[in-house]
Amino acid sequence: MNGVLYKVRESLESVKAAERAVAEFTLKHPEKVVSMTVKELAQRSFSSVAAIVRYCKSLGYEGFKDFKLKLAGDLTVINLHNRAKETLHPDDSIKDIIAVTSNNNIQSINDSMQLMNENDIQDAVQYLLQAKKIDFYGIGSSYLIASDAMQKFTRIGKICTAYSDYHMQKVSAVNLTSNDVIVAISYSGITQQIIDCVKIAQSRCSKVIAITKYADTPLSKLADITIFVAAKENAFRSAAMTSRIATLNVIDILYTACAHHNYADTLLHLKRTHQIIHND
Amino acid sequence: MNGVLYKVRESLESVKAAERAVAEFTLKHPEKVVSMTVKELAQRSFSSVAAIVRYCKSLGYEGFKDFKLKLAGDLTVINLHNRAKETLHPDDSIKDIIAVTSNNNIQSINDSMQLMNENDIQDAVQYLLQAKKIDFYGIGSSYLIASDAMQKFTRIGKICTAYSDYHMQKVSAVNLTSNDVIVAISYSGITQQIIDCVKIAQSRCSKVIAITKYADTPLSKLADITIFVAAKENAFRSAAMTSRIATLNVIDILYTACAHHNYADTLLHLKRTHQIIHND
DNA sequence: GTAAAAATTGAAATAAAATTTCATTATTTG
DNA sequence: CAAATAATGAAATTTTATTTCAATTTTTAC
Numbered sequence: 001m002n003g004v005l006y007k008v009r010e011s012l013e014s015v016k017a018a019e020r021a022v023a024e025f026t027l028k029h030p031e032k033v034v035s036m037t038v039k040e041l042a043q044r045s046f047s048s049v050a051a052i053v054r055y056c057k058s059l060g061y062e063g064f065k066d067f068k069l070k071l072a073g074d075l076t077v078i079n080l081h082n083r084a085k086e087t088l089h090p091d092d093s094i095k096d097i098i099a100v101t102s103n104n105n106i107q108s109i110n111d112s113m114q115l116m117n118e119n120d121i122q123d124a125v126q127y128l129l130q131a132k133k134i135d136f137y138g139i140g141s142s143y144l145i146a147s148d149a150m151q152k153f154t155r156i157g158k159i160c161t162a163y164s165d166y167h168m169q170k171v172s173a174v175n176l177t178s179n180d181v182i183v184a185i186s187y188s189g190i191t192q193q194i195i196d197c198v199k200i201a202q203s204r205c206s207k208v209i210a211i212t213k214y215a216d217t218p219l220s221k222l223a224d225i226t227i228f229v230a231a232k233e234n235a236f237r238s239a240a241m242t243s244r245i246a247t248l249n250v251i252d253i254l255y256t257a258c259a260h261h262n263y264a265d266t267l268l269h270l271k272r273t274h275q276i277i278h279n280d
Numbered sequence: 281m282n283g284v285l286y287k288v289r290e291s292l293e294s295v296k297a298a299e300r301a302v303a304e305f306t307l308k309h310p311e312k313v314v315s316m317t318v319k320e321l322a323q324r325s326f327s328s329v330a331a332i333v334r335y336c337k338s339l340g341y342e343g344f345k346d347f348k349l350k351l352a353g354d355l356t357v358i359n360l361h362n363r364a365k366e367t368l369h370p371d372d373s374i375k376d377i378i379a380v381t382s383n384n385n386i387q388s389i390n391d392s393m394q395l396m397n398e399n400d401i402q403d404a405v406q407y408l409l410q411a412k413k414i415d416f417y418g419i420g421s422s423y424l425i426a427s428d429a430m431q432k433f434t435r436i437g438k439i440c441t442a443y444s445d446y447h448m449q450k451v452s453a454v455n456l457t458s459n460d461v462i463v464a465i466s467y468s469g470i471t472q473q474i475i476d477c478v479k480i481a482q483s484r485c486s487k488v489i490a491i492t493k494y495a496d497t498p499l500s501k502l503a504d505i506t507i508f509v510a511a512k513e514n515a516f517r518s519a520a521m522t523s524r525i526a527t528l529n530v531i532d533i534l535y536t537a538c539a540h541h542n543y544a545d546t547l548l549h550l551k552r553t554h555q556i557i558h559n560d
Numbered sequence: 561g562t563a564a565a566a567a568t569t570g571a572a573a574t575a576a577a578a579t580t581t582c583a584t585t586a587t588t589t590g
Numbered sequence: 591c592a593a594a595t596a597a598t599g600a601a602a603t604t605t606t607a608t609t610t611c612a613a614t615t616t617t618t619a620c
Contacts, residue, residue, distance in 0.1 A: 018569060034349060037606055048570040053608060064607065065577090069314060069352045076353030094402050097540060101533045102393045105525075106386050113382045122374050141431055144424050148524070151421055244428070245385075245525060253381045260377060298598060317577055328599040333579060344578065345606090 003074040003114045007059050019055040021045040034072045038064045105245045111230035112246040124225045125257040127207045131181035134160035137197050138185035145185050145247050152255040166193045173197045178205035187243040189217025198222050211250050284351045287339050299335040301325040314352045318344045385525045391510035392526040395494050404505045405537040407487045411461035414440035417477050418465035425465050425527050432535040446473045453477045458485035467523040469497025478502050
């Protein structure tokens with residue numbers, strides 16, 4: 001969350017040539033940077049000492065020393081939930097499976113938190129609050145997340161839908177207005193049906209919030225606001241599996257922030273809802 | 281815990297006079313130490329530069345620089361946990377909301393892990409592996425979890441279903457056999473529709489695995505195996521919201537354990553599935 | 561197309577900070 | 591109580607970070 005690595009990654013777009021290599025090296029080997037001197041880093045990233053100090057200052061730090069200190073802090077947090085092994089082997093026990101799976105899920109939430117930009121979330125919440133109608137779009141396992149979001153936002157009195165059918169999504173999209181907001185959920189960021197709906201929505205002047213993996217994808221390029229989730233895949237854990245928990249966490253954050261915005265009003269809505277549904 | 285501050289506190293017993301003041305100052309104002317130079321710290325704690333470097337080395341660090349870096353890391357973690365209050369207040373910022381929500385979700389997984397019984401999980405996995413057919417039952421937000429489970433187990437070639445409609449659930453239940461297994465998902469453990477289906481399933485001699493909150497509920501009393509999830513509720517976080525992530529983690533564990541049981545076979549199934557669905 | 565202005569860059573100078581050395585002082589031991 | 595040992599900090603040294611500034615590149619304005 002507004003961490004050093006996030007700032008570095010963000011800077012890649014506007015960084016000067018001499019500083020680019022430094023940024024890239026930092027993203028690739030942050031733990032090395034922490035124990036390097038400016039001189040060493042300058043050599044390793046074919047830059048100059050002065051460029052590095054300037055770069056650190058441009059990111060808002062006092063200098064390289066301050067930068068390293070903050071980075072050390074962030075890395076400790078990132079490593080916090082990272083201690084358990086990540087992959088399973090044929091002879092692992094149930095105990096291992098419980099630990100590894102739970103830790104992967106925890107780590108997924110944690111890593112994604114590092115990628116979140118307060119301002120983006122704030123903007124997304126503003127859109128959602130002002131929206132007359134919200135459409136949540138997702139295909140496959142992302143549809144379940146869309147449904148979850150729909151259930152939540154309905155509970156606080158928002159008009160919103162999540163269609164399981166692609167054609168219904170499209171039908172809904174062509175009838176959007178500039179007062180509406182869509183939330184497009186696609187981990188890969190390349191799901192064609194979602195991209196199609198986003199384009200239709202934008203032709204109707206609706207705002208688009210995307211939730212997708214941390215990368216340059218067609219979806220993130222199109223969206224007005226992109227909220228990233230981190231995920232590591234392996235043979236047993238598909239992309240969808242790893243990202244799902246982190247994506248749900250994003251939904252929780254958006255929902256909580258919206259609910260929070262009008263504290264008293266929300267409590268009323270929730271109370272009303274609670275009286276109808278006692279349990280599930 | 282082998283953090284810097286822990287070591288410093290431990291050192292108080294055996295520390296030399298000149299270093300004692302340094303240790304005490306560090307314990308009192310660790311966040312200040314991080315941004316101080318050896319010289320400054322020497323003055324503030326009425327010690328000498330050399331004494332401080334020696335002290336850092338005696339604690340096992342390379343020197344003062346290393347000591348500061350490690351301390352910075354620890355402090356970030358400590359701040360993180362301090363910020364992780366559990367409830368939100370009207371004047372909380374987006375940053376607070378991100379931290380609180382994410383931490384609640386992480387906590388939820390963590391707490392539930394503590395409640396899990398290896399043997400129960402192992403037995404549940406055995407049932408699932410031997411099942412001819414698996415029915416996942418859930419109402420409302422629990423239905424989304426049931427669907428998620430269904431999607432996962434389908435990917436490894438299991439015959440399974442999750443019905444959104446109560447009547448279809450019942451229809452499915454009356455046609456179960458002793459070779460089948462149902463997974464009943466209800467956080468409250470008192471959802472009448474789910475209880476009904478469980479009773480029908482048991483009259484057909486099917487095995488029942490329940491996933492529910494940690495308490496004596498009608499559901500946990502009926503089930504053959506109960507897997508518990510922990511959850512703390514408050515005005516903004518309904519039971520369903522807090523428990524959902526933990527319940528999904530249970531599904532992940534069951535799925536992973538089943539998938540893991542036949543390592544080679546599973547990889548084959550997943551590969552096949554992957555070729556069909558590229559992205560979601 | 562070109563010249564002036566602005567921005568970028570890194571080598572070298574400077575400043576700051578950390579570490580080491582070593583002589584002095586205090587403490588322990590026989 | 592003297593010799594041995596340990597502790598201590600001032601000063602020297604080394605390492606590291608920051609700043610300066612002139613050379614170079616890029617942009618802008620005409």
